Amino acid sequence: MSTALGYRTFGAADVQEFFDRPDPSPGPGEVLVRVAAAGVNPLDHLLRSGHVRELNGHLPFPQVLGMEAAGTVLAVGEEVTGLAVGDRVTGFALTGAGTYAGTTLLLAASTARIPDALPATWAATVPVSGTTALDVLDQLALPAGAAVLVNGVGGGVGSAVAQIARDRGLAVVGTGSAAKRERATAIGAVFVDYAAGDLVERVRAHAPGGVDAVVDTVGGASLRAVAPLAPTPDALVSVGDRSVTELGGAFVRRRLDRSGLEHVADLMVTGRLDPTVAATYPLARAQEALALVESGHAPGKLVVDMAL
Ligand SMILES: NC(=O)c1ccc[n+]([C@@H]2O[C@H](COP(=O)([O-])OP(=O)(O)OC[C@H]3O[C@@H](n4cnc5c(N)ncnc54)[C@H](OP(=O)(O)O)[C@@H]3O)[C@@H](O)[C@H]2O)c1
Missing domain, CATH: 3.90.180.10 (Medium-chain alcohol dehydrogenases, catalytic domain)
Structure with missing residues (x-):
């Protein structure tokens, strides 16, 4: 009992x-x-x-x-x-x-x-935030040196995406409210406060060459606001909003397998994912x-x- x-x-x-x-x-x-x-x-x-x-x-x-x-x-x-x-x-x-x-x-x-x-x-x-983040990045398969926008970098999934991306040699721009700035910066993301003016313009200011992919963890109007930053439809993924497919992007589903769990646990014990x-x-x-x-x-x- x-x-x-x-x-x-x-x-x-x-x-x-x-x-x-x-x-x-x-x-x-x-x-x-x-x-x-x-x-x-x-x-x-x-x-x-x-x-x-x-x-x-x-x-x-x-x-x-x-x-x-x-x-x-x-x-x-x-x-x-x-x-x-x-x-x-x-x-x-x-x-x-x-x-x-x-x-x-x-x-x-x-x-x-x-x-x-x-x-x-x-x-x-590990099971939800961790493996979802892993699956997002495996699905995008970006080469080292590429840049990714993480919409919602202060959340459980967004924070894990940002850290695993940094570990893979990607540049990360992340959106959040002002309260998330310190943490986002500490994990190596360039932070953009979503409430401080035109989001698209400010992301472009931080990544003049554009980003190579957009990972949305927020959905709704926020997803629609950042979607134009994806260079191609298949470079747009969302974990929180299935209507991303209407924009040409993909909804990410977890694989739920044991190897993904083991991989994320290893990232944590080796200090690569907090x-x-x-x-x-x-x-x-x-x-x-x-x-x-x-x-x-x-x-x-x-x-x-x-x-x-
Ligand atoms: N597909 C899947 O398998 C899967 C797996 C896990 C989660 N999910 C989904 O993914 C979503 C996120 O999950 P989570 O666990 O990361 O949630 P969470 O930890 O509660 O984080 C949500 C984050 O969204 C941020 N946020 C809210 N409005 C925002 C905006 N307009 N722009 C940028 N950031 C904003 C919040 O930050 P502020 O306080 O800074 O606003 C918060 O940090 C949920 O919809 C969840 O259901 C899907």
């Missing part, structure tokens, strides 16, 4: 409630994990509010918040290879099983062992963390730390 934060109906944040649930049994291809830390992501509130019912509309209530976690394997289901009881891991939860909880079920094929030196609060950010964890929260205050993410302007990556 463990405490979980979830919801019994779709709705706004006031449908969230704590409840006790029995430890779920791992089915084929699943592992039961004692959660050490859980990443807080925009998809958590989108699932709760019923905005993406194609993902969870068919699942029974209560559903538990959270899609990614680091923890320790307590039991393995049938057909699981490469993971054993006692392993420290990070991975994706079954949709609805949730990770804002003492225990959960992770998908074994989307779960990887992690190095001892990687703290759980960092490892918990997930920019701005704050950690005990489970009892996880709703505060999700409210910040839901505002669209979280101060950085937020993590629920079960040790607090």
